[in-house]
Amino acid sequence: xxxxxxxxxxxxxxxxxxxxxxxxxxxxxxxxxxxxxxxxxxxxxxxxxxxxxxxxxxxxxxxxxxxxxxxxxxxxxxxxxxxxxxxxxxxxxxxxxxxxxxxxxxxxxxxxxxxxxxxxxxxxxxxxxxxxxxxxxxxxxxxxxxxxxxxxxxxxxxxxxxxxxxxxxxxxxxxxxxxxxxxxxxxxxxxxxxxxxxxxxxxxxxxxxxxxxxxxxxxxxxxxxxxxxxxxxxxxxxxxxxxxxxxxxxxxxxx
Amino acid sequence: xxxxxxxxxxxxxxxxxxxxxxxxxxxxxxxxxxxxxxxxxxxxxxxxxxxxxxxxxxxxxxxxxxxxxxxxxxxxxxxxxxxxxxxxxxxxxxxxxxxxxxxxxxxxxxxxxxxxxxxxxxxxxxxxxxxxxxxxxxxxxxxxxxxxxxxxxxxxxxxxxxxxxxxxxxxxxxxxxxxxxxxxxxxxxxxxxxxxxxxxxxxxxxxxxxxxxxxxxxxxxxxxxxxxxxxxxxxxxxxxxxxxxxxxxxxxxxxxxxxxxxxxxxxxxxxxxxxxxxxxxxxxxxxxxxxxxxxxxxxxxx
Numbered sequence: 001x002x003x004x005x006x007x008x009x010x011x012x013x014x015x016x017x018x019x020x021x022x023x024x025x026x027x028x029x030x031x032x033x034x035x036x037x038x039x040x041x042x043x044x045x046x047x048x049x050x051x052x053x054x055x056x057x058x059x060x061x062x063x064x065x066x067x068x069x070x071x072x073x074x075x076x077x078x079x080x081x082x083x084x085x086x087x088x089x090x091x092x093x094x095x096x097x098x099x100x101x102x103x104x105x106x107x108x109x110x111x112x113x114x115x116x117x118x119x120x121x122x123x124x125x126x127x128x129x130x131x132x133x134x135x136x137x138x139x140x141x142x143x144x145x146x147x148x149x150x151x152x153x154x155x156x157x158x159x160x161x162x163x164x165x166x167x168x169x170x171x172x173x174x175x176x177x178x179x180x181x182x183x184x185x186x187x188x189x190x191x192x193x194x195x196x197x198x199x200x201x202x203x204x205x206x207x208x209x210x211x212x213x214x215x216x217x218x219x220x221x222x223x224x225x226x227x228x229x230x231x232x233x234x235x236x237x238x239x240x241x242x243x244x245x246x247x248x249x250x251x252x253x254x255x
Numbered sequence: 256x257x258x259x260x261x262x263x264x265x266x267x268x269x270x271x272x273x274x275x276x277x278x279x280x281x282x283x284x285x286x287x288x289x290x291x292x293x294x295x296x297x298x299x300x301x302x303x304x305x306x307x308x309x310x311x312x313x314x315x316x317x318x319x320x321x322x323x324x325x326x327x328x329x330x331x332x333x334x335x336x337x338x339x340x341x342x343x344x345x346x347x348x349x350x351x352x353x354x355x356x357x358x359x360x361x362x363x364x365x366x367x368x369x370x371x372x373x374x375x376x377x378x379x380x381x382x383x384x385x386x387x388x389x390x391x392x393x394x395x396x397x398x399x400x401x402x403x404x405x406x407x408x409x410x411x412x413x414x415x416x417x418x419x420x421x422x423x424x425x426x427x428x429x430x431x432x433x434x435x436x437x438x439x440x441x442x443x444x445x446x447x448x449x450x451x452x453x454x455x456x457x458x459x460x461x462x463x464x465x466x467x468x469x470x471x472x473x474x475x476x477x478x479x480x481x482x483x484x485x486x487x488x489x490x491x492x493x494x495x496x497x498x499x500x501x502x503x504x505x506x507x508x509x510x511x512x513x514x515x516x517x518x519x520x521x522x523x524x525x526x527x528x529x530x531x532x533x534x535x536x537x538x539x540x541x542x543x544x545x546x547x548x549x550x551x552x553x554x555x556x557x
Contacts, residue, residue: 003357014345097341101400104305104335105358106327251325254308 004107004115012119017085021123024077025131032070033138036061063143067219070135071154075212078158079165079190082124086166087183089116090173100255109251117166117243124162128155154215157232161211164235165190167242174249208235256319258283258408258438259304264313266299266462273299275462277313281408286434288453289442290547292555296462297442298338301412304440305335318407331359334401338413340393344386348378348396351385352403359404372399376429391422398429408438415445427451446548456547460555470547477550480504480519481543482526485512487536496533502526514543 012018040058090113093099103109132155140146168189172182197209204210210231217223259281266274274296281287291297302308304315306324315322317329342351352369356362373379376395385396394414401409411430415423423445430452433439443449449456450470457467468476486493490508497506497513502521507514517523527540545553 006357007354011343011345097339098343100302100305100307100337101335101340101342101397103307104330104333104337105355106330107358108325108327252309255302 001111001115004111005119008115008119009122012089012123017089018123020081020085021078021127022130024081025074025127026134028070028074028077029131029134030138032073032135033066033142035073036066036069037142039065061143063139063145063147064219066135066139066143067150067154068216071158071212071215071219074131075158075161078124078162080187082162082165083169083186083190084183086120086169087173087179087186089120090170091179091182094173095179103255109253110247113170113247113250117163117170120166121159121163124166125155125159128159131155150218153218157211157215157218157228160232160235161208164193164208164211164239167239167246170246171242174246174253203234206230206234208238211235256283257281257316258285258318259440260314260316260319261300261304262314262316264300264303264315265311266296266303266308267311273462274303277459277462277464279457279464279467281438281440282455283318283407283438284435285454286430286439286441286452288449288456288547289440289459290444290446290449290456290551291442291459292444295459297444297459298412299462300459301335301410301440301442304410305330305333331404332407334404334406334409336394336397336401336409336411336414339390339417340397342385342393342396344384347382347384348373348388348399349382351396352400355400355403361404368403372403375399375402375432377425389422391418391425394418394422394426395429398426402433402437406437408440409433410440410442412442413444414441415443415448423448446546446551450547458551458554466550466554473547473550474544477545477553478542479545480517480523481514482517482523483509483512483514483539483541483543484526484530485510485538486530487538493530493535496530496535497526500526500529502529512539 009018040061043058093102102112129152132151136146136148136151165186169182169186172185172189176182176185193207193209194212195209196204196207197211197213199205205227208231214223214228214231218228257280259279261277261279264274264277265272277296277300279300289297289300299308303310304317304322306322306326309324317332320329322329346354349369352372353362353365356365356368376399378392378395378399385393388396394417397414401411415426418426427448430439430441434452439452441449441453453470455467455469456473457464459465466473484493484497490512494506494508494513497503497515502518502525503515504518505516515526517526523542527537530537
C-alpha cells in the first residue's frame with residue numbers, strides 16, 4: 001500500500017492535481033479575512049451618496065465574519081473541484097486502458113483503490129491545514145485575535161465532508177462506465193445533500209450536508225456538541241458504506 | 256514440471272460461453288503458440304490466468320500452485336505483454352520500469368538492471384515521455400516491463416498484432432533471443448510468427464482447444480501426400496501426362512509446375528517413375544509440407 005501511495009502521489013504531482021487544492025485554500029485563506037475586514041469600507045466606497053454618507057451601514061466586522069467568509073468561500077469551490085478531480089482520479093486508469101497492465105502485477109484491488117482515496121484525502125487535509133495556518137495568521141494580523149483550535153476543527157470537519165464527496169465519487173466511478181455520468185451523479189449527490197443541509201427534521205439533521213451548518217454553529221458558538229458528534233458519525237457511516245460497495249464492485253469487476 | 260496447467264476451465268459472458276472446458280499444459284522452458292481466430296477466446300484465457308476476470312469454474316495452476324483470484328503472489332512469476340499496451344503518459348520508460356521493480360519488491364541494482372533491459376529491447380535510456388513513443392517502442396517497453404523482474408513465464412497476448420512489419424520483426428527478434436531461456440505463452444493469430452518461434456502450438460477455436468502438438472508432428476500428421484513437380488516441359492504438357500496416371504488423386508497447375516495429391520495407396524515415388532518412363536525430364540520432385548496456416552485453416556474452417 002505504501003508503494004502504491006508513493007506512485008499515486010507522484011501521479012498527483014506530475015499531473016498538477018496536487019497543486020489545485022492547496023492553491024484554492026491559500027487564495028481563500030488570504031482573501032477571506034481581508035474581505036471580512038474591509039467589506040464595510042468597500043461598500044461605503046461603492047454606495048456612498050453625494051454628501052459622502054454610505055447608503056448601507058453594516059455592523060463593525062468581527063472575527064466571526066472572517067471565519068464565516070473563509071468557510072463559505074472555500075467550501076463551494078473546494079467541493080465542486082473535488083467532485084470532478086476525484087472522479088477523474090478514480091476512473092482514469094479504467095478509461096485509459098491502464099488497468100490490465102497494473103492489475104497483471106501483484107497489486108491487491110482493495111489496496112489499489114484505497115491508495116487513490118488516501119492520497120487524495122491527504123492532499124485535501126494538507127491543503128486545508130496549510131490554508132488554515134495562513135488564514136489563522138491573516139486573521140490574527142487583521143483582527144488581533146484568532147482561535148487556532150477552532151480553525152483546526154473547521155479544517156478537520158470540512159475535510160470529512162470532502163472525503164464523503166470522494167466516497168460518492170468512488171462509488172459512481174465503479175458503478176458507471178464513463179467520466180461524465182460518474183461526475184454528474186456525484187455532483188447531484190453534492191447538490192442533494194447541500195439541499196438536505198437546509199432541513200432540520202429527524203435524520204436530515206445529521207446528514208453530511210449539515211456539516212457546513214455545524215461549522216457555522218461552531219463559529220458562532222450556538223450548536224450542541226451531541227448534534228455535531230452525530231453528524232460526524234453519520235457522515236463516516238455513509239462514507240464507509242459507499243467505500244464498501246465501491247470496493248466490492250471493483251473486486252468483482254471483470255476487465 | 257508444467258509451467259502452466261489449465262483444467263476444465265469455463266468462462267461465460269452473459270449467455271455467451273467463451274471458454275469451454277479448456278485444458279492446457281505448458282511445459283517449463285517451451286515456447287507455446289496459442290493460436291486462434293479473433294474472438295476464439297485467447298485473450299479471455301489470458302485474462303483468466305492473470306485474474307483480470309473471474310472464471311466460472313475450472314482450475315488454473317502455475318508451477319503446480321493453484322491460482323486464486325484474490326491471491327497476488329503468483330503474479331510475481333509472470334511477465335505479461337498485452338496486445339496494445341497503455342502506460343501512464345506522464346512517465347518515461349525508466350520511470351515505468353522503476354515502478355514495475357518497486358511493485359515486484361525487487362529493487363536491488365535497479366539502475367543497472369533498467370539500463371540493461373532498455374538496451375535488451377533496443378530502447379534508448381532517454382527522458383522522453385512514453386506518450387511520445389511509437390507503437391513499436393511501446394510494445395518493446397511492454398516486453399521490458401514484463402521481463403524486468405525476471406519472471407518464470409512470459410505471457411504475451413498478440414504482441415505483434417498492432418505493429419508494422421519493422422515493429423513485428425523487432426518483437427520476434429526479442430522472442431528469438433528469449434527462446435530457450437524462458438517459458439513463453441504466446442497468443443497470436445499471425446501464423447508466420449508461430450512457425451518462427453514456437454516449439455508447440457495449440458489451436459483454440461470457439462473456446463475449445465481443438466488441436467495441440469509440436470509443429471514438426473503437426474506437419475507430419477497433416478502431410479497430405481502432396482508433391483510439387485517441375486519438369487523441363489511446359490506445365491501444360493506435364494499436366495497432360497499426370498492426368499493419365501492412376502497414382503494421383505488431385506492435381507493443379509501451380510507456379511511453374513504441377514502440384515499433385517497422391518492416392519493413399521500409391522508409393523510416393525510411383526508417379527516419378529511413371530513420368531521418367533514417359534520420358535519427362537524432371538527438374539524437381541518435392542514433398543509439399545503443410546504450413547501452420549494451412550493446418551489452422553483446415554481445422555478451423557467449419
